[in-house]
Every structure is written in C-alpha cells, then in structure tokens.
Amino acid sequence: MLMTGPPGSGKSMLAQRLAGILPLPSFGESMEIARVYSVMGLVGKNFEILGTRPFRAPHHTISDAGMVGGGSKPVPGEISLAHHGVLFLDEFPEFKKNVLEVLRQPLEEGQVTIARAGAKATYPCEFMLVAAMNPCPCGNFGNPLQECSCARPQVQRYRSKISGPLLDRIDIQIEVPQVSYDEMASDLPAESSADIRTRVNKAREIQNQRFKMQGLMCNARMGSLQLKKACLLGADAQSVLHQAMDRLGFSARAFNSILKVARTIADLACEKKICRQHVLEAIQYKSYGRSDASAF
Numbered sequence: 001m002l003m004t005g006p007p008g009s010g011k012s013m014l015a016q017r018l019a020g021i022l023p024l025p026s027f028g029e030s031m032e033i034a035r036v037y038s039v040m041g042l043v044g045k046n047f048e049i050l051g052t053r054p055f056r057a058p059h060h061t062i063s064d065a066g067m068v069g070g071g072s073k074p075v076p077g078e079i080s081l082a083h084h085g086v087l088f089l090d091e092f093p094e095f096k097k098n099v100l101e102v103l104r105q106p107l108e109e110g111q112v113t114i115a116r117a118g119a120k121a122t123y124p125c126e127f128m129l130v131a132a133m134n135p136c137p138c139g140n141f142g143n144p145l146q147e148c149s150c151a152r153p154q155v156q157r158y159r160s161k162i163s164g165p166l167l168d169r170i171d172i173q174i175e176v177p178q179v180s181y182d183e184m185a186s187d188l189p190a191e192s193s194a195d196i197r198t199r200v201n202k203a204r205e206i207q208n209q210r211f212k213m214q215g216l217m218c219n220a221r222m223g224s225l226q227l228k229k230a231c232l233l234g235a236d237a238q239s240v241l242h243q244a245m246d247r248l249g250f251s252a253r254a255f256n257s258i259l260k261v262a263r264t265i266a267d268l269a270c271e272k273k274i275c276r277q278h279v280l281e282a283i284q285y286k287s288y289g290r291s292d293a294s295a296f
C-alpha cells in the first residue's frame with residue numbers, strides 16, 4: 001500500500017495500527033519469524049516477537065544491505081525482519097533509488113538470496129509493504145486549505161522518484177487527506193481495531209478454506225492458476241475491467257493485482273461472487289493520481 005497525504009494527516013499512525021487489525025500469526029508463522037530473529041541474535045532480548053507480527057520502520061537513510069540483507073557473513077535485512085508483518089517506509093521518495101529498486105524482486109518472490117564471496121544465504125521476506133509520502137516536497141499539493149509552494153517540475157521530480165515498475169507492484173494506492181476540525185471533534189464512535197480484526201479474520205478464514213489444498217495463506221499469494229479459479233467475473237464486472245484495461249493501459253501485473261484486491265474486497269463483504277463494485281473499487285486503488293481515471 002502507498003499512502004499519499006500532507007504531513008500530519010495520520011499516515012504513520014494508520015500504518016502502526018495495521019498490525020492490530022491483521023490476524024494473529026499462526027504457530028508456524030511465529031516459528032518462522034522467530035527463526036529470522038534468532039539469526040540476528042535478537043530472540044529473547046528486547047524483542048517480544050512470539051505471538052505478534054513484526055512492525056519495522058527503517059529510516060530513509062538505510063543502505064541496500066540494511067534493507068535486503070548483506071554483510072560478509074550474510075545476515076537478514078529489514079525485509080526479512082518484517083517477515084509475516086509490516087514494513088513501513090515513511091518519506092518513501094527520500095529512500096535511495098537503489099534501495100527502493102532492490103525491493104522489487106523480494107516483493108514478488110517472498111524470499112531473498114544474499115550472495116557474498118564464499119557465502120550464500122536465503123531468507124524469507126513475506127512482508128506487507130506500507131509506504132507513505134507527501135504529495136509534493138512542501139506537502140500541500142492538492143490541499144484546499146494551504147497553498148503549495150512547489151514549482152510543477154519539482155512536484156513531478158519528487159513523484160518520479162518512485163519508479164513505474166515499483167508502483168506497478170503496489171496494489172493499493174490511496175490519498176490520506178488532512179483531517180478536518182469537524183472530523184476531529186466528532187463524537188461519532190469509530191470502529192475499533194479489534195472490531196476490524198474480526199472482519200479481517202473472517203475474510204482470512206474464507207481464504208484459508210479456498211486455498212487449504214494449496215498451502216497458501218491469503219489472496220495476495222495467488223498464482224495465475226489460482227487467480228483463474230478464484231476470480232471468475234460475471235459479465236458486468238468483466239466489462240468494467242476490460243474498459244479500464246483499454247483506457248488506462250494497465251500492465252498484466254496490474255490486471256492480476258486488481259483481481260486479487262477485488263477478490264479480497266468481496267471476501268471482506270462475505271460475498272462469493274466478485275461484483276462490479278468490487279472491481280471498480282480495486283481499479284480505483286490502482287489508478288490513484290491519474291487524471292485519466294476519473295471516468296471510473
């Protein structure tokens with residue numbers, strides 16, 4: 001997920017809450033998490049990792065070795081320490097280009113092999129990437145209450161630090177707007193993390209049933225075969241996706257991503273069939289910031 005919004009709109013807070021709405025790790029997952037931490041000698045020290053999902057938030061000055069792992073005796077990096085948990089990258093465009101690009105392969109494969117002279121190690125890294133960025137260097141682009149002081153090329157340069165191929169691998173791209181006074185002062189009850197987790201657990205239960213023969217945990221890990229089976233679309237859902245593909249020129253990867261997200265939205269609604277509105281919502285997440293997407 002990539003959240004774009006002005007400073008103070010609560011992006012970091014939202015990211016930190018994510019671990020609280022994810023299902024608790026299974027015994028097998030906890031063991032895998034512990035194994036990574038034990039390589040680092042971190043089990044039993046300050047880390048209470050058993051029974052919780054890791055939340056890692058490295059600073060944007062991190063090196064590529066720190067991110068994916070490295071060293072003469074290869075040790076796991078942040079992506080492996082975030083295995084089965086959340087990797088939060090705040091100020092996303094401020095990370096070095098090589099550090100961002102090196103994320104692409106592990107994001108897809110769920111594991112990373114680090115090869116150094118005479119030593120080679122493979123570590124798991126099935127993490128959920130959550131990134132946050134300002135809409136422009138000053139942070140006010142698109143803010144109706146405060147004027148943006150950046151020149152247009154500056155805004156473009158800032159955004160282009162996130163490459164197309166990397167963006168293509170991010171399923172959900174959303175805007176996190178400034179919270180208005182009315183919303184902050186509102187005493188309407190908000191849904192608690194515990195309540196949301198109940199809904200997430202229900203959706204995960206549906207997914208466990210779906211993949212019980214294939215050893216998959218969730219929709220995100222579907223391969224092309226499972227996609228074909230689990231993401232059958234009705235005629236109306238199919239036509240809206242077809243239109244979006246034609247008009248927005250999505251890649252094959254984006255097509256798969258939209259199907260997976262639409263499947264997940266349907267699961268959260270406890271619906272067997274992926275409907276038109278599920279596909280539309282998934283398309284919206286994939287086309288954030290594109291002026292040609294307003295027709296959808």
Ligand SMILES: [Zn+2]
Nearest residue numbers: 136138148150
């Ligand atoms: Zn600005």
